[in-house]
Amino acid sequence: ETGVTQTPRHLVMGMTNKKSLKCEQHLGHNAMYWYKQSAKKPLELMFVYSLEERVENNSVPSRFSPECPNSSHLFLHLHTLQPEDSALYLCASSQDRGPTDTQYFGPGTRLTVL
Amino acid sequence: AQSVTQLGSHVSVSEGALVLLRCNYSSSVPPYLFWYVQYPNQGLQLLLKYTTGATLVKGINGFEAEFKKSETSFHLTKPSAHMSDAAEYFCAVSDLSRSSASKIIFGSGTRLSIRP
Numbered sequence: 084e085t086g087v088t089q090t091p092r093h094l095v096m097g098m099t100n101k102k103s104l105k106c107e108q109h110l111g112h113n114a115m116y117w118y119k120q121s122a123k124k125p126l127e128l129m130f131v132y133s134l135e136e137r138v139e140n141n142s143v144p145s146r147f148s149p150e151c152p153n154s155s156h157l158f159l160h161l162h163t164l165q166p167e168d169s170a171l172y173l174c175a176s177s178q179d180r181g182p183t184d185t186q187y188f189g190p191g192t193r194l195t196v197l
Numbered sequence: 198a199q200s201v202t203q204l205g206s207h208v209s210v211s212e213g214a215l216v217l218l219r220c221n222y223s224s225s226v227p228p229y230l231f232w233y234v235q236y237p238n239q240g241l242q243l244l245l246k247y248t249t250g251a252t253l254v255k256g257i258n259g260f261e262a263e264f265k266k267s268e269t270s271f272h273l274t275k276p277s278a279h280m281s282d283a284a285e286y287f288c289a290v291s292d293l294s295r296s297s298a299s300k301i302i303f304g305s306g307t308r309l310s311i312r313p
Binding site for chain 2: 085087089123124125126128139156173174175184185186187188189190191197
């Protein structure tokens with residue numbers, strides 16, 4: 084148990100569906116992250132939030148829309164996804180955005196797009 | 198820009214044998230280096246990290262890594278493998294090329310299998 088929870092753990096959706104992934108951290112951290120983990124590819128950083136402000140968008144398609152209503156919660160809204168978006172989506176948090184800050188990861192949401 | 202290369206996508210060792218997972222980095226400035234582990238159906242967990250100071254870093258579960266600047270390496274070792282060590286291991290480096298230094302660059306991972 085890392086103090087970062089993600090729901091749902093598994094999600095299957097069609098290309099026309101709209102769904103949301105939820106992440107919650109119980110560590111009092113100020114920064115939160117979304118990563119995409121695809122088979123045989125390095126982890127890809129998608130978004131970074133610091134104190135509820137988006138500080139990085141790593142050239143992610145607009146069909147992925149993040150939301151950070153407060154420092155404990157992070158959402159990833161999904162719409163009109165493609166099959167190649169199927170992957171494990173990981174949320175992480177860290178105390179701050181320093182280069183030595185440890186990131187704590189949730190268990191991930193396994194997304195399958197049909 | 199910083200980067201890491203993990204040599205070997207899959208390593209298999211016998212239970213009780215030495216574990217050696219290789220990581221080389223590229224950085225124009227002193228790097229901050231990490232090893233993370235991912236057990237099946239779980240997120241990543243920090244094993245250890247090197248920031249400054251002692252070059253031999255001890256982590257959780259008996260793992261350690263040595264920062265060798267002359268070899269640009271940060272290999273992960275464990276003297277005696279246990280069945281519970283079977284997992285995916287990721288080497289990572291902080292991206293210091295940006296003022297907002299929040300980005301960690303991960304290697305492609307090494308899957309460690311343990312033979313009984």
